[in-house]
Amino acid sequence: MKLSTMLHQRFAIRHKARTYRAWRLGAVLALITGGAFAANCDMRLSNPEVDYGALNRGEMELRGNAPIALGTRQLTLTAVCRQETTFGLRFEGQRSDSTSYRFAGKGNFTIKLSSATLDGTSVQLAQLSGDAVGKATGASAAIELRPNEAVTAIAQNQRAVGKVFLAQIEIRTYISEAETRARDITTLEGRGALTLETQ
Template sequence: MAVKLRSMGFVLICVALLAEGAQAQNCRLSLSQPRVDYGVIRREALVDPPSIALGTRMVQLNVLCEEPAAIALRFTGAANGQGFRFGRQGRFSLTLKHAQLDGRTVEWTQAPGETASGQLLPGQALVARGTGRRLSAQVAIDTHLPADALHVRNQTVLEGQGSFELVSPAAPQNR
């Protein structure tokens, strides 16, 4: 994700940079778009909020396996609490929504016997309960910046980056 902030005009352009694809064992992961553009935000249009939500953007994630497999996903990026760092002060979070495994609704787990919400947390993987050949999900990307991130004198680039990984469900959940 990248943001350009400009003094006087205070233009905010935000782009999410996500890995285009990943491969593990007999599976391949792909995204509908590796970059998400948040458009332009002008500081004068804002009413001095304590933080700025850049809105939710959706990306389609697909995993296709040659043979039925257990599918686990992790997002690797710089951690910021319950999300990932965006610039020095901001953060973004990722949540998998409307997930289907071979046409069935996916129930996510993080540890054996524990149901997970679908939010990808730093250092943790989400495991789809069951096995299948095709997983599809919408990835909701929510980005927040503190309002003072707009107080800059020159053009400034803020970014947040990371990549999706297919991991073995038996792999350690934390890094």
């Protein structure tokens, strides 16, 4: 099961007596059901669109070539299965580095999971090595969903089994200073798919 996501940004520059530069960034996440477990599980987000609103370059605190943080957005992920199962999450997107995904040309975004519960009981989260049946390591209350890695729910030092999984998703997005210097309307994007792995 995959939850696809698109982060997009629009730059609008109006040439009047004063040059005005503003952009809008949104993260649109739409549910796609597919794969072997589509008939057994449903996955959804609390809000299908995250909007960073209009930003004015003149009001930004620019520090040379340092990345510009566009803020943090929170979503709630809910996965409901008809039978008890383990839950693993993986984000498939263009890698920027070992901890983040590509946003536009030089920007990036990170994904963190936290406050997870399984059937109403708090669980920890851990990196899952290898495939969906791999070994879980480094359990904690919050964990980054990094490229080429999966995260699983942990209870009593082993992979937890249940029917209803909830977690908070935190998205942090950064762009480069150079990407704010557009001469026309420009769209910057980052894409990926959140995959639910069960067994």
